[in-house]
Amino acid sequence: MNTSKEFIWLFDYDLTLYTSEERYVLDSLDKRITEYVQKTLNENFENASRIRKEYLAEYGTTLAGLRICHGVLPDDFFDFIHVPEYLIYPPFSKERKAILESLPGKKIVFTNGRADWCEAGLLSMKIDSLFDAVFDLKAMDWEGKPASSAYEKMESFLKNLNMNVCSKNIVFLDDACRNLQEAKAKGWTTVLVAPNLKDEFADYSISSILDLPQILPSIL
Numbered sequence: 001m002n003t004s005k006e007f008i009w010l011f012d013y014d015l016t017l018y019t020s021e022e023r024y025v026l027d028s029l030d031k032r033i034t035e036y037v038q039k040t041l042n043e044n045f046e047n048a049s050r051i052r053k054e055y056l057a058e059y060g061t062t063l064a065g066l067r068i069c070h071g072v073l074p075d076d077f078f079d080f081i082h083v084p085e086y087l088i089y090p091p092f093s094k095e096r097k098a099i100l101e102s103l104p105g106k107k108i109v110f111t112n113g114r115a116d117w118c119e120a121g122l123l124s125m126k127i128d129s130l131f132d133a134v135f136d137l138k139a140m141d142w143e144g145k146p147a148s149s150a151y152e153k154m155e156s157f158l159k160n161l162n163m164n165v166c167s168k169n170i171v172f173l174d175d176a177c178r179n180l181q182e183a184k185a186k187g188w189t190t191v192l193v194a195p196n197l198k199d200e201f202a203d204y205s206i207s208s209i210l211d212l213p214q215i216l217p218s219i220l
């Protein structure tokens with residue numbers, strides 16, 4: 001292991017920092033998104049749920065579809081869906097915390113959500129102090145992954161950290177295959193974090209963040 005090398009770990013938040021077994025966390029948010037669609041488009045819950053999924057598939061996020069098709073303002077959307085009393089946050093896990101603590105270098109969240117959702121989650125998992133920054137959709141001017149502009153803005157942000165890190169030592173972890181290609185094109189090390197999935201743009205594939213120790217010796 002070469003410990004003199006500097007590393008930057010870029011973690012997606014949803015279903016990456018918490019596992020697919022904790023999907024109920026995302027389900028609580030999805031229910032709230034459906035309710036936003038229901039209220040904004042004046043649809044019943046069933047239709048709103050279908051529209052939410054269609055926008056997600058077609059535009060990458062439900063918000064992107066709502067913006068393009070209905071001119072929804074991102075902060076109006078997030079202010080409605082991020083009300084804590086309707087949401088479930090991931091629990092503390094000793095194992096998760098220990099794994100994150102063992103990583104050398106800076107850790108940054110790179111999420112298509114708004115920071116308040118994942119900051120509340122990091123706090124709930126008691127790992128907030130381990131992260132150096134949260135780079136959220138607002139920081140990407142509401143144009144999230146996999147748009148190339150999102151990765152360019154992330155790179156500019158990293159340059160301002162004044163770290164002498166080669167691209168290979170930027171490790172990008174995400175549960176969505178569609179987000180890997182652009183990261184790979186930038187020369188970053190890519191890790192797909194999802195059960196039973198493989199992708200041509202993934203340097204490594206693990207089922208969950210709890211399996212990170214399996215590939216760590218090879219990355220370092």
Ligand SMILES: [Mg+2]
Pocket residue numbers: 012013014015016174175176
């Ligand atoms: Mg995700």
